[in-house]
Each structure stands twice: as C-alpha cells, then as structure tokens.
Amino acid sequence: MDWTTACPDWERRIVQGDSLMPCRPLYPSVADAALRVFRELILVDVIGKPTFGEVTRQWVLDFVAAIFGSYDPQARERRIKEFFLLISKKNTKSTIAAGIMMTALILNDRSSAELIILAPTKEVADNSFAPARDMIKADPELAALMNVSEHTRTIRHLGTGATLKVVAAESEAAAGIKASYILVDELWIFGKRNNAVSMLREAMGGLASRPEGFVIYLTTQSDEVPVGVFKQKLDYARDVRDGKKTNREFLPLIYEFPRTLLDAEEHLKPENWRITNPNLGASVSESYLLNQFEQAKDAGEEVLRDFLAKHLNVEIGMSLRANRWAGAEFWLQAAQPLTLDDLISRCDIITVGADGGGLDDLLGMAVLGRIAGTRQWLLWNRAWCHQIALERRKSEAQRLRDMEAAGEISIVSRIGDDTAEFAAIVARIAQAGKLDRVGLDPLGIGSLIDSMQEAGVPQDKIIGVSQGYKLAGYMQTAERKLAGGELHHAGQALMTWCAGNARIVMRGNGLMVSKQESGKAKIDPLVATFNAVALMSENPDAPSDGPSVFFV
Numbered sequence: 001m002d003w004t005t006a007c008p009d010w011e012r013r014i015v016q017g018d019s020l021m022p023c024r025p026l027y028p029s030v031a032d033a034a035l036r037v038f039r040e041l042i043l044v045d046v047i048g049k050p051t052f053g054e055v056t057r058q059w060v061l062d063f064v065a066a067i068f069g070s071y072d073p074q075a076r077e078r079r080i081k082e083f084f085l086l087i088s089k090k091n092t093k094s095t096i097a098a099g100i101m102m103t104a105l106i107l108n109d110r111s112s113a114e115l116i117i118l119a120p121t122k123e124v125a126d127n128s129f130a131p132a133r134d135m136i137k138a139d140p141e142l143a144a145l146m147n148v149s150e151h152t153r154t155i156r157h158l159g160t161g162a163t164l165k166v167v168a169a170e171s172e173a174a175a176g177i178k179a180s181y182i183l184v185d186e187l188w189i190f191g192k193r194n195n196a197v198s199m200l201r202e203a204m205g206g207l208a209s210r211p212e213g214f215v216i217y218l219t220t221q222s223d224e225v226p227v228g229v230f231k232q233k234l235d236y237a238r239d240v241r242d243g244k245k246t247n248r249e250f251l252p253l254i255y256e257f258p259r260t261l262l263d264a265e266e267h268l269k270p271e272n273w274r275i276t277n278p279n280l281g282a283s284v285s286e287s288y289l290l291n292q293f294e295q296a297k298d299a300g301e302e303v304l305r306d307f308l309a310k311h312l313n314v315e316i317g318m319s320l321r322a323n324r325w326a327g328a329e330f331w332l333q334a335a336q337p338l339t340l341d342d343l344i345s346r347c348d349i350i351t352v353g354a355d356g357g358g359l360d361d362l363l364g365m366a367v368l369g370r371i372a373g374t375r376q377w378l379l380w381n382r383a384w385c386h387q388i389a390l391e392r393r394k395s396e397a398q399r400l401r402d403m404e405a406a407g408e409i410s411i412v413s414r415i416g417d418d419t420a421e422f423a424a425i426v427a428r429i430a431q432a433g434k435l436d437r438v439g440l441d442p443l444g445i446g447s448l449i450d451s452m453q454e455a456g457v458p459q460d461k462i463i464g465v466s467q468g469y470k471l472a473g474y475m476q477t478a479e480r481k482l483a484g485g486e487l488h489h490a491g492q493a494l495m496t497w498c499a500g501n502a503r504i505v506m507r508g509n510g511l512m513v514s515k516q517e518s519g520k521a522k523i524d525p526l527v528a529t530f531n532a533v534a535l536m537s538e539n540p541d542a543p544s545d546g547p548s549v550f551f552v
Helices: 010-016 028-040 058-068 093-107 122-137 140-145 196-203 205-209 228-242 259-263 270-275 286-299 301-312 326-330 340-346 387-392 394-405 417-431 446-454 468-483 493-501 524-536
Strands: 082-086 114-119 146-149 154-157 163-168 181-185 214-219 250-254 347-356 362-371 377-386 409-412 435-440 462-464 487-489 503-507 510-514
Touching: 028 058, 028 093, 058 082, 058 093, 082 228, 093 114, 093 122, 093 154, 093 163, 093 181, 093 214, 114 122, 114 196, 122 140, 122 146, 122 154, 122 163, 122 181, 140 146, 196 205, 196 228, 228 250, 228 394, 270 286, 286 301, 326 468, 326 493, 340 347, 340 362, 340 377, 340 417, 347 417, 347 524, 362 417, 362 524, 377 387, 377 417, 377 493, 377 524, 387 394, 387 409, 394 409, 394 493, 409 417, 417 435, 417 446, 435 524, 446 462, 468 487, 468 524, 493 524
Parallel strands: 082 214, 082 250, 114 163, 114 181, 181 214, 347 435, 377 409, 377 487, 435 462
Antiparallel strands: 146 154, 154 163, 347 362, 362 377, 503 510
C-alpha cells in the first residue's frame, strides 16, 4: 500500500475551498465503521441537540475518517500514527476532540486501555470533558455502557474496562501517563511551558507497545511568537505538508492563509475569512467576527494582532506593542540569509557592540559590517546567558532553549565561558584585518574587557559608548537605515524577539530605549547593536597596512 501525507497544492485547495486531506482513508471499511459511531454522538450544547452527523461539515468527517481509517485490522497496527490540526478559534475544536476520543473509546478492543485528552489548564480540560460527559447522558445506550466520574474527569467503558481521562497538565495527574490514544489540546499553550517536551514524550511512551494507538495535536495559533514544542510541531507539520520532509505516519491539516494573500493583506477582507474558518456560518458566526474585527481595529495594533492570530490563524512574527521602537516596524523586511563568515568576507570594516552580562541577563553581541564601496550595512548578532537565567526567568526558558538550538544563544554553566567566546569572535575579526573598534557601556563588566585583552584584542580598540538618552541618536540612525533598506540583518529569532521587546520612554527631554517588561523581556543584543552603530556612524576608514588614527 502506498500513500502520501503531503499536500503540496494546499494553497490552491484552501483558496478554492477544496479538501485539504492529502489521502483517502487507507482502510475504508474501518473508517466507515468509525463514522457511523461518530455521527450518532449527540451535541447537547447545540440548540435542538442534533448529532454530529446532522450538523457536522465534511472537513470534520474527512479528518475523523483519516484517523480511524488508518488502522489495519489484519495487522492490528495503525499506519498513520500522528495527526496535527491547526484551526481558528470557535471552529468546535474541543467538541471535535471529545467526539474523536469517545469514538475511540467505543471502538477500542484492548482491555483496560488508557485514552487521554491532555489539556494545558483545568479550563481547557473542562472544555473537552463536558461535551463527552453530555454525549453519554443524552444517549441511553451510552449511559448504560459508560461510567462517568466528574470529579476525576474520567469515563470508564464497563465492557472493556478502558478509560478516557481528561487531564490538566498543570496538575500532578499529568505524570506517569501511559496511554494507547492521546489527544493534546491547545498545543500552543504547551509551547510556553518549560517542561512541555519531556512531559509529552513521557505521555507518549505507551505507544511503543501499542501499535494501534495514535496521537492527535489540536491547536489554534499562538497569541505570541510561536515557541517551544508548538513551534517545533508546526514547523514540522508545514514541512510534511509542503513535501519538504517525508513522513507517511504524520498527517498535517493546517488552516492558514497562503503567504501571497498575507502579503497582499487579503486576509483582512471578510470574504476570505472562510479560508481559516471552515465552520464559518455554522459554529462560527460571521457577524460576530465582523463585530470583533471592527472593535479590534479601534482598540489598537496589539488587540488587532490578537484577533488575527486567534480567529484567522495569522502567525505573529514580532510582538509590536504601544511605544515600540520605530525600527521594529521595518525589522522583518530587512532580513536576509547571512552568516558571520559572510559578513567578514563581504565587509571592509567591522564594528562590534556589547551590552548586558549579568547572571540573570543576556550578554548581547552585535557585529556590524560595512560593505566595501557602498552605504550598505550588514548585522549579525549573538548572545550568551548563564544557566541561572533559565531558573529565574522560567517564562522565557523555552524561548531561550529554542534560540540555543538555532545556534543564536549559548547557555553557559561556568562563569567566564560567555566572555571568552565573545572575545574569540572579536579576535577572529581582528585577525581578518577588519576590526575597527568594540563599543560597550562604560560601566560594563570588566571581565569582558579582560577576556578580549587575553584574546589579543588591543586595549585601544575597546571604547565606552555613552548610554541612556545619549544613545537615542544612534537608535534613530538604525531606524533610518532599516527603513531605507541600507541595513540588513541575519533574520535571527533572537533579534526579532529583542526588537519587538524594545520600548521607547521619555526621560526628561530625552528618549531612551527600555524593555517591554522589567526582568522578562530582553533587549541586550539590540542595545549592543546601537553601540556598534555608534561606532559605524563615524564612518571609519577601512584598515590599511599603515598606522591608523581614530577620533572619538
């Protein structure tokens, strides 16, 4: 048997309203049996208490058929084991979760099997448990077959002894899960959890000895820049869908706008909202979305971005908020593929900026080069943090680990490793004959200066750059360079995050750059960038074989 889970023509399909399912059910008879059960489940919270079969749209039935129709009854093994669904808010995601897992509980023939709906919070857990409980109460046949324990959110099949349990990951009940069938609800919230990857891995451990099992990830888009396990699964699901990666055991179903429509702002037109809302006109009210959209536009960009993320599945690329640094609005468009080696080879002069370095802070680095014979600047950044920063700033720990995996941050456990690595990069630039100077806060950490001198960087190459309101002019220079297309950067997630965190505040008659939230958001690599800009703004001459004189 041959099949594919890729859907490379998804953009055409989703715009035309065609099915996004990449393949038909592998075992149609099994799929039909599951659909007969699923269609008979009663939706108590819908007026008239209809069944799924009476009101459910075809895309849901296709998804259910794909899940259950991937089971080979002869080999007693499921051929497609993982399913990923990204869909906009209010498209009955939690109700669908309840229906799928109730169908699995009814059809399961393994004695004492465990079925789990894993939710990030108690509230999300209740959203899935309540429909499942009500489906049983509304059907006399199911009520005689199932025992419901509301205080533990557990449903037991009296015939097989199998249990369906809805678990809130914030409780200790999430530990030690070994299940045959797992549904993870609101994966985007798990992405923000520091221990989510290990928790999900433990929960899925039982599948190794249960070949009939499956894992389903259901989620809406994140209200912030995607991080953690959510970003990992979303990126992987897109790659499988686009055919960049081949995995016949992973089936993605992603309702999002094609990039061409986003760039043309076609997603803002109500007639296109059906693209990410396949239940528009059913569980999703068009008038409700219109009302929320109009209010969001008047409430400001932050509220509008939240509406677009949750109701239209538009991924947030940068957290632009009130009083933001003006350069952030041009940041994403200034990205281009760039490595440190590229920058060194293409530029005739390079300045380096540094900032931060406290134990619970970042040590930020900016390498800013000028392309020979042009006004073009290239920027590459890096940062270091101590292990203690992850412990003190748990809300950002997963984001920092993502950046470490991308090679943009180094998490060190020994004091001095960060400054030594910083110094090694500066020494490398100096050995290439491209280094102008290194600019840092005059009150910066002395160990960084010591490390650079130990690495062979001359002391006269290290200078202080005035901070506070005196940095405002260089901040504005960076803004103008970005807006004018004269400054390009490496497109690193580290800097997208930092640029989005930067806020402009008034101190007396001067402007200063500050953090979004004290202690949580980080901007050190961005301030390091302004320090490098301060030096490059003096238009230094490229190093020559003869002596050079610099005026500050």
